[in-house]
Amino acid sequence: DSGVTQTPKHLITATGQRVTLRCSPRSGDLSVYWYQQSLDQGLQFLIQYYNGEERAKGNILERFSAQQFPDLHSELNLSSLELGDSALYFCASSWTVTGELFFGEGSRLTVL
Amino acid sequence: ELKVEQNPLFLSMQEGKNYTIYCNYSTTSDRLYWYRQDPGKSLESLFVLLSNGAVKQEGRLMASLDTKARLSTLHITAAVHDLSATYFCAVVVQGAQKLVFGQGTRLTINP
Numbered sequence: 600d601s602g603v604t605q606t607p608k609h610l611i612t613a614t615g616q617r618v619t620l621r622c623s624p625r626s627g628d629l630s631v632y633w634y635q636q637s638l639d640q641g642l643q644f645l646i647q648y649y650n651g652e653e654r655a656k657g658n659i660l661e662r663f664s665a666q667q668f669p670d671l672h673s674e675l676n677l678s679s680l681e682l683g684d685s686a687l688y689f690c691a692s693s694w695t696v697t698g699e700l701f702f703g704e705g706s707r708l709t710v711l
Numbered sequence: 712e713l714k715v716e717q718n719p720l721f722l723s724m725q726e727g728k729n730y731t732i733y734c735n736y737s738t739t740s741d742r743l744y745w746y747r748q749d750p751g752k753s754l755e756s757l758f759v760l761l762s763n764g765a766v767k768q769e770g771r772l773m774a775s776l777d778t779k780a781r782l783s784t785l786h787i788t789a790a791v792h793d794l795s796a797t798y799f800c801a802v803v804v805q806g807a808q809k810l811v812f813g814q815g816t817r818l819t820i821n822p
Contacts (some may be wrong), residue, residue: 601753632810641726642754642812644797655809689753700801700810703756 602626603703605690611709618679624671624692630654631673632693633665637686642648648673658711680710713738713804717813727789727822732816733798734783742803743783745774747796748815752798758785790820 602625612618624631633645635658644657648667659665662680667673677684687707691700714737717745724730742761746754758767760776760783767774771794773786783800801812 601755634812641814644811645808647809657809687751691754699756699759700754701756702746704753707751 601701601703603690603692603701605688605703605706607706608704609707609709611711612680613682614682616710617676618680618682618708620675620677620690620708622675622689622690622692622703624673624690625701628692628694628701629671630693630695630698631667631671631711632691633659633673633675634685634688634689634691635686636689637707642689645675677708680708682710684708685710713740713802713809713811715800715802715811715813717798717800717816719816721817721819723819723821724787724790726791727799730787732787732818734785734786734813736781736783736802736804736811738781739745739778739805740781740802741778741805743776743781744810745785746799746801748799749796757798760790763798787818792822794818795820806808 604623606621606660629650632647635643645659665675687705689705691702718733748754758774763778765776771788776783778780797815797817799815
């Protein structure tokens with residue numbers, strides 16, 4: 600158990616819908632990362648937050664947004680969902696901005 | 712832009728054999744991580760390599776870092792079936808506060 604908690608573990612929804620994925624980092628970790636893992640594109644970095652502020656942005660679509668709250672938990676919002684958004688979404692946390700990442704169990708999103 | 716390339720991407724080997732996975736990266740970095748992922752599961756941290764010449768070992772796995780060559784290796788000794796998984800290296804982009812992952816190496820160890 601890494602100490603990083605993600606909910607929900609599984610989510611099935613339809614195209615055009617909107618979902619929110621939630622992540623609670625390890626106790627004491629200030630940095631939160633979001634990654635998307637699909638079969639054909641490997642592990643793609645989406646976005647990073649540190650202590651509530653956005654620190655780095657990767658290949659995150661405009662339909663996706665994220666934020667980190669004062670209690671340090673983070674949410675990833677995915678809207679206008681498409682079939683291609685089906686993937687495993689991982690949250691990871693670290694104590695510093697470039698420290699060792701600890702990954703949650705992931706949220707598996709299926710868009711039908 | 713930092714590029715991280717792993718080689719090979721797929722590796723099938725027999726139990727008892729030795730093999731090495733390579734991780735090359737394109738720009739300066741002094742921090743590299745290795746992770747393991749079982750199918751459908753989370754990523755588990757294996758090694759943190761923080762300086763040139765760093766070598767770490769855990770059981771049948773040994774990782775090393777050569778920052779001058781921009782190369783890290785993950786060596787598997789006398790492989791056993793339980794080591795079957797996908798292995799990722801990840802490199803910190805100096806000054807950019809960003810961690811970039813390689814494509815992953817899917818390792819299958821056959822009895």
